[in-house]
Amino acid sequence: MKGGPTTPDGTARRATVRLYLLLTGLDFFGDMCLTVTSVLLLGERGLSSSTIIWLIASVWLLEALLEVPTGVFADAIGRRASVVVGFAVRAVGYGMLFFSADPAVAVAVAGTIVAAVGTPFASGSLDAWAVDRLQREDPSASLDALFARGRMAENAGIVTGTVAGAAAGQFLGLAVPQLLAGSACLAGAVCTTVLLRGRTPVADGAGAGADPAGVRRELAAASLEALRGCRRALGTDRVLTGLLLCAAALCLFRGLPGVQWTVHFDVLTGGSLIALAAARCTGDLLQIPLLEVVARKVRHDPGARARIIVLAAVAAGLFLGGSALASSGWVGVPLYIGFVMAGGLCMPGLKAALNERVPARSRATMLSAGGLFNSLATGLGLYVMGGLGIGLADVTGVWTTAAAGTTLFAALAAWFCVRSLRTPPARVAVDSHVVGEAAEEDGARVP
Numbered sequence: 001m002k003g004g005p006t007t008p009d010g011t012a013r014r015a016t017v018r019l020y021l022l023l024t025g026l027d028f029f030g031d032m033c034l035t036v037t038s039v040l041l042l043g044e045r046g047l048s049s050s051t052i053i054w055l056i057a058s059v060w061l062l063e064a065l066l067e068v069p070t071g072v073f074a075d076a077i078g079r080r081a082s083v084v085v086g087f088a089v090r091a092v093g094y095g096m097l098f099f100s101a102d103p104a105v106a107v108a109v110a111g112t113i114v115a116a117v118g119t120p121f122a123s124g125s126l127d128a129w130a131v132d133r134l135q136r137e138d139p140s141a142s143l144d145a146l147f148a149r150g151r152m153a154e155n156a157g158i159v160t161g162t163v164a165g166a167a168a169g170q171f172l173g174l175a176v177p178q179l180l181a182g183s184a185c186l187a188g189a190v191c192t193t194v195l196l197r198g199r200t201p202v203a204d205g206a207g208a209g210a211d212p213a214g215v216r217r218e219l220a221a222a223s224l225e226a227l228r229g230c231r232r233a234l235g236t237d238r239v240l241t242g243l244l245l246c247a248a249a250l251c252l253f254r255g256l257p258g259v260q261w262t263v264h265f266d267v268l269t270g271g272s273l274i275a276l277a278a279a280r281c282t283g284d285l286l287q288i289p290l291l292e293v294v295a296r297k298v299r300h301d302p303g304a305r306a307r308i309i310v311l312a313a314v315a316a317g318l319f320l321g322g323s324a325l326a327s328s329g330w331v332g333v334p335l336y337i338g339f340v341m342a343g344g345l346c347m348p349g350l351k352a353a354l355n356e357r358v359p360a361r362s363r364a365t366m367l368s369a370g371g372l373f374n375s376l377a378t379g380l381g382l383y384v385m386g387g388l389g390i391g392l393a394d395v396t397g398v399w400t401t402a403a404a405g406t407t408l409f410a411a412l413a414a415w416f417c418v419r420s421l422r423t424p425p426a427r428v429a430v431d432s433h434v435v436g437e438a439a440e441e442d443g444a445r446v447p
Helices: 011-032 038-044 049-076 079-099 105-122 125-137 143-172 176-195 212-236 238-268 273-300 304-325 329-357 360-388 396-422 428-441
Strands: none
Touching: 011 079, 011 125, 011 143, 011 176, 038 049, 038 105, 038 176, 049 079, 049 105, 049 125, 049 360, 079 105, 079 125, 079 176, 105 125, 125 143, 125 329, 125 360, 143 176, 143 273, 143 329, 238 273, 238 304, 238 329, 238 396, 273 304, 273 329, 304 329, 304 396, 329 360, 329 396
């Protein structure tokens, strides 16, 4: 089915949402297959704890450097192409890790870096495709509901990927989850290629016999337009800038514990990968029904968006702080589960508020810019950890800082969400035309 006018029964809207959820689930399944075993595998390959910290920090900084260029790629070439590249490159990187073997440390390091190169291509592009399509097919559709259900798909991928990766690592070896991750990314690339049919202005002129110089000029013009759109939006909309920075900060403070939790809980759980998987994904599983409640609440009361962000962040901060100070796994693990469960409830409303203000023409670039701040800050934070000699198991200082930062920036995010409802962007009339063009460029077909 090609993109077209909204049908009476909402078929086009439902098809868009289903595709978005499918690809989101595959994306997170692939990445989360490694969440229990990746650090342990690098250690098995011969890397020390400090070297792993430096490597992960470098990966975050590499992703930060690539965020905006890959966002521009998605806006200039097409969101579909960006998603395909992201899946395919990660599949190659995970395959290199699977086939690396002691003492081939260089192959393991190279595979980690290659997988990191693929990650930014999916950052923002899939969300941008879904929002543009949905706003064209049903302008009244709730973005809060879209992102709440997208978070459910993320959680489903997190739970199934974590459990599958942990079981494979426990019984088949630490390298096998890399094979699962690579297979999931390969499946994602195939699904994106088959299900998201579309064209872009550049592709229309780049067929057989096209002038390469003309194609390059079109690419350069499209890239510059995406960057100019971001600059104009950030220069004229302070609420958008605030929402973008708050989203990046929340991703940072919610992501820092993810660097350390594997080693920390490996001690508390006695080295069982299955117990580690349960500690990691139970919070996401419990979060799924709460996300449905959040989506329904915000649909009937848009003002509830800010209250949910604040309450969820305060709860997440208290849980994480308690987990950092707990000396027993029987206390620390349930508190960490509570942190994961509560922390994820902050993001759907914030992403919805952000996408309501982002200009459609530069949407992928703008969303990728949020990932840039997150990746840059996380990478620098890890370099600080390495420089200060803070080990992967030394969680007290890092986790209490992350708890305080989560609470603070959630409060700021809630304030900007209230401001966003009171001061809608002035670009809506212009963007409605652009959204139509973007949807035509990245049309979808469902079997």
